[in-house]
Amino acid sequence: MTRVEVAIVGAGFAGIGVASALRRAGREDFVVLERAASVGGTWRDNTYPGIACDVPSHLYGFAAHPNPSWSGTYAKGAEIHRYLDRVVDAEGLRDRLRLNTTMRTAQWDAAHDVWRISTGSAPDADIIVADVLVLACGRLTEPTIPRISGLEQFPGPLFHSARWDHDADLAGARVGVVGTGASAVQIVPELARTAAHVTLFQRTPAWIVPRGGDAYSDADRARFAATPQALEALRVELYAEGEARFASRSGDSAAAAEAEAVARAHLARQVADPALRAALTPDYAFGCKRVLLSDEFYPAVASDAVTLVPEALAAVAGSVLIASDGSRHEVDALVLATGFASTRQPYAELVTGEGGVTLADHWSAGMTAFASTVVAGFPNLFVLNGPNASLGHSSSVLMIEEQAGYVTRVLDRRAGRVLRVDPAAERTYTDEIARAAASTRWMTGGCRNWYVDERSGRLALLWPGTVDAFRERLARADGSEFLPAPALEGSTA
Known part of the structure; x- marks a missing residue:
């Protein structure tokens, strides 16, 4: 058995991002579980001919880890995989990784206020006990195979x-x-x-719109390496272009x-x-x-x-x-090339919160969460890249960084207490999303897309706003989203 403060499941952009944020915030007692033999998530699993990112490479990376060596405007899959591996070393996360380790089940132990995560085939084997569980499992991990006769x-x-x-x-x-x-x-x-x-x-x-983009020359890469301010200026420019693109994508x-x-x-x-x-x-x-x-x-x-x-x-x-x-x-x-199980996340069946309710049960009418990150009925649990945390106009890494920042702020305020999301706060946030999404093309454009959950008819995957708006919304979360800690027995308070 292993005992840690935080267990992170998944070593793609989300898992590496939140692990890096924890370490920079001075938290060292964590482990990252990864079912595969290497880090990388989507960029490890997808190796088809021609794979590349469709977000500009200098925006598709962590702000703390600019990469002057991208080959071109749009990075190829293999070099993104290598980039994530380098970030692991730069952040000193290698000794926190447990590769080839699959989360079989995760159960909230109410008697001890901890998560018990099984990673072995036997029920009691290879248990990790954690105060906090972070699901960074990705939203495009399980391929959808169509049911076709023959x-x-x-x-x-x-x-x-x-x-x-x-x-x-x-x-x-x-x-x-x-x-x-x-x-x-x-x-x-x-x-x-x-x-x-x-x-x-x-x-x-x-x-389909023109892709454009060029290969960066050796001189370009040398200039980026020698003048970090030029690289930062490019990222700021690309960020602004992405935010401006929201208008055309949303309607x-x-x-x-x-x-x-x-x-x-x-x-x-x-x-x-x-x-x-x-x-x-x-x-x-x-x-x-x-x-x-x-x-x-x-x-x-x-x-x-x-x-x-x-x-x-x-x-x-x-x-x-x-x-x-x-x-x-x-x-x-x-x-x-038939996509993924996006609105019905496979990991949800493995996670059991209070009262024996699984995350799949809680999401049976569509994924919901407060701040797109914390879920009522699942104490001390954080979900990255989950409900309404994706983008249709810019880099998803930007959203991951905002969520990772929210996780560290919440943990800094936790002071050892159990964090239970107020169901009313989750409902209010879900209603906010619905109102913001109601007039968007994702809801009114006359198509069937993977952003909307057919069970609820709600926009379940995308954040219906800009990255700036998401940052501002998470900044307004002041802790009132969590229920007050119960008074200790015998307290006169």
């Missing part, structure tokens, strides 16, 4: 984009790709270069119309065939679904190397893929 009997290589099979030789093969989201727009151009042919199944087209009419015009012009420039262009044009409002960035997707789809099937994949018969319109397409390999 899929399991497909005879060739079959895998999700987040579990890329590098042993599968797709060069010269006929490859089917299901999905046209953020991963697919990066994968398809890469496959089009080497596969015999790509058949792309599109259920819903995406709004400001003028900003959205301007951004949509850019997307339509981009499509018109790159796809000459009017029928194909029509199939690639969304019928919902700009910003309702995630806006994608690519300069290569449209040319690939318009080429002879790719066939667009503007229908969902309905069935699989051996090596033949059958679309919902009945068309049949024979392939040798199949890639599922």
Whole structure:
């Protein structure tokens, strides 16, 4: 058994971010549990061809750890993975990591006011006892595999984009790709270069805007390394650009119309065939679904190397893929770029709070939390990258840093007491989110997106505001979100 003040589950951006914040705040008694063999989260797990960030690299990193060595405007997945590994060493977190350690269960022990976290196969083996539990498990960790008749009997290589099979030789093969989201727009151009042919199944087209961006030269990187103020100025500029982008993503009419015009012009420039262009044009409002960035997707789809099937994949018969319109397409390999379980977090079933209620039970009608971070009925628990903590317009790392700051402030005020969220505070915060989200394109844009939980109809993933607004909202949390500590027996207070 291990006894610590804080147990952190997950060693991606969120886990590393909160561990770093704790250490800088003078807290040393913590451990970071990671089920995989290395840190990195999303950027460790996703290794598909062409993977890169769609947020500018100098904004997609911790403020305390600027990286003058990014290869270009948009960092590639492998270098983000390496960046996180370097941050672990820079923050001295290596000795706090427990790799290849999976949280099997986490239960609140009311008799002793601690969390008991099981990491072994036996019920009483490998127990970690912690005063505080931080879930930094990520929101895009468990791939969604569609239920399609015959899929399991497909005879060739079959895998999700987040579990890329590098042993599968797709060069010269006929490859089917299901999905046209953020991963697919990066994968398809890469496959089009080497596969015999790509058949792309599109259920819903995406709004796509030019990616742009350049590789940084050796001189650029040397200048960033020699003049940290230049790097900081660039980050400030990128931050301001991101905040300004909120208007077009959330539904400001003028900003959205301007951004949509850019997307339509981009499509018109790159796809000459009017029928194909029509199939690639969304019928919902700009910003309702995630806006994608690519300069290569449209040319690939318009080429002879790719066939667009503007229908969902309905069935699989051996090596033949059958679309919902009945068309049949024979392939040798199949890639599922079908997203993740975003609104129903898998870890929620493993966490049991007061009264034997699991986090999944509490979130059965949709994820909720006060400050997007603490949950009623789950004492001394913090969730990063959870309810309404994602962004549709800028870097998610900015939100993680704000949440990590909130965690350290709350712990500094804790003074050994058990932190129980007032259910009324959680409801009030949830209502605030609903009011702010009501008029946004995510709710009114006429699409089905992964930001909204179908069980509740609420915006469950995104913060419906700017990063500045999130920072200000968390700054207003003064501790009144927690119930008063019960009076000690015999006290006359």
